[in-house]
Amino acid sequence: MKNIREIVKDFIISGGISIVTIFFLEVSFRTAKFVRNKMQYVDKSEEVFRDRFIAFDKKLSIDDLKARNDELIDKLMYKPWIQIGNYDHNGKYSNVIDGSRLVKDSELLKDCVSKKEIWMFGGSTTYGVGVPYSENIPTFLQKILNQQNACMKVINYGVPYHYSKQETINFVNNLLKEENPPSVAIFLDGLNDFGQPGSTLAGEPFFTDLLTSIIPKGNDPYRKRGCKSQNLFNLEIISFLQKKIFKNTYSGKAYFTNYDLPKNYTNESAAKEISELFIKNTISLGKICEAYNVQCFRFLQPVAAVDYTPPENDALTIWVQDEEKKSRYKIGYSLIRNFTNKNFLGINLIDISYLFKDYSGIPYVDGGHYAPRANKLIAEFIYTAISPINNHE
Numbered sequence: 001m002k003n004i005r006e007i008v009k010d011f012i013i014s015g016g017i018s019i020v021t022i023f024f025l026e027v028s029f030r031t032a033k034f035v036r037n038k039m040q041y042v043d044k045s046e047e048v049f050r051d052r053f054i055a056f057d058k059k060l061s062i063d064d065l066k067a068r069n070d071e072l073i074d075k076l077m078y079k080p081w082i083q084i085g086n087y088d089h090n091g092k093y094s095n096v097i098d099g100s101r102l103v104k105d106s107e108l109l110k111d112c113v114s115k116k117e118i119w120m121f122g123g124s125t126t127y128g129v130g131v132p133y134s135e136n137i138p139t140f141l142q143k144i145l146n147q148q149n150a151c152m153k154v155i156n157y158g159v160p161y162h163y164s165k166q167e168t169i170n171f172v173n174n175l176l177k178e179e180n181p182p183s184v185a186i187f188l189d190g191l192n193d194f195g196q197p198g199s200t201l202a203g204e205p206f207f208t209d210l211l212t213s214i215i216p217k218g219n220d221p222y223r224k225r226g227c228k229s230q231n232l233f234n235l236e237i238i239s240f241l242q243k244k245i246f247k248n249t250y251s252g253k254a255y256f257t258n259y260d261l262p263k264n265y266t267n268e269s270a271a272k273e274i275s276e277l278f279i280k281n282t283i284s285l286g287k288i289c290e291a292y293n294v295q296c297f298r299f300l301q302p303v304a305a306v307d308y309t310p311p312e313n314d315a316l317t318i319w320v321q322d323e324e325k326k327s328r329y330k331i332g333y334s335l336i337r338n339f340t341n342k343n344f345l346g347i348n349l350i351d352i353s354y355l356f357k358d359y360s361g362i363p364y365v366d367g368g369h370y371a372p373r374a375n376k377l378i379a380e381f382i383y384t385a386i387s388p389i390n391n392h393e
Contacts, residue, residue: 047315055362055371074160081173083205093132101156104134112151121167122188126158130365135372140379161206163192164281187298194332197270198258267324271332290346300351305329307357316364352381
């Protein structure tokens with residue numbers, strides 16, 4: 001029988017070999033992942049900027065587009081009530097004050113006795129990811145209003161990853177926060193509702209699973225604020241195996257990202273349920289608008305999967321080549337269109353998803369965000385819908 005010293009020695013050797021093996025596997029996995037992503041990025045990056053150059057109507061050089069790229073991505077932080085919001089920053093192409101992205105020329109209102117407000121809600125397309133704050137939808141709408149001498153100020157409450165239900169909560173949060181409600185509230189939706197089926201079907205914000213895994217279980221999380229993730233080593237290879245083999249997370253639930261379909265759903269069944277939730281959220285939102293005497297409009301936004309034909313060798317919206325994912329949008333949008341252009345209590349649901357059907361050029365700067373001229377086109381259609389209000393006032 002081995003003595004205790006030999007047992008300890010064998011244990012240390014075995015443990016050391018195990019640690020070295022795990023370390024080697026983790027480094028190898030991360031290296032392979034990095035190389036794969038790098039190769040994919042290099043293979044596509046030049047093509048992406050080639051198409052983005054066209055999307056900006058060839059007004060900016062590819063070098064200029066690359067130089068401004070980092071400033072035009074989403075800039076997120078935790079926010080109470082809405083989970084994720086925009087953090088304040090002041091840059092050349094993007095400014096956020098108190099969580100709201102600046103709308104250019106919103107103070108240039110002419111001959112105003114009293115100033116009315118228009119609140120705009122949506123995801124990253126409303127925020128304006130990919131374009132300067134001077135070329136997103138809220139700013140183009142503001143420019144039109146200024147040209148019409150309308151005494152209306154546009155406020156951009158768009159937040160990346162937000163979808164229809166979350167925007168209703170954001171709307172209510174701002175109603176409780178601000179002294180006066182707006183005259184008009186505009187909601188631009190569709191892309192995130194169907195693109196994030198995990199969160200939409202669960203009725204939760206996009207990062208719920210991530211934040212749940214970070215906060216330790218217990219009566220008072222503050223007592224465990226020094227605790228790390230319940231995954232002891234927090235290894236990427238463990239997370240990968242959990243997803244691909246065991247289908248587990250730290251919390252014991254099946255591991256999916258919210259871009260994936262939840263278990264037991266098909267794209268068709270998901271599209272049907274998401275469209276029903278979309279209409280339900282719209283009806284509920286309309287009741288809130290009615291109670292606060294706000295004239296509300298929800299627009300079913302353009303997406304590359306519906307009424308859009310990408311150019312040959314497209315490098316921006318290649319995700320629509322996934323026929324299953326594309327079908328989720330086509331089925332869901334078809335169902336929602338049965339309810340559009342009708343006046344619900346307190347809100348109008350208007351279909352503008354067809355706007356890029358005969359678009360000349362490329363309306364996208366990436367897989368879902370709009371180019372400047374496309375933003376202007378959307379703003380013009382929004383103004384057409386709300387102009388009777390402006391004329392009345």
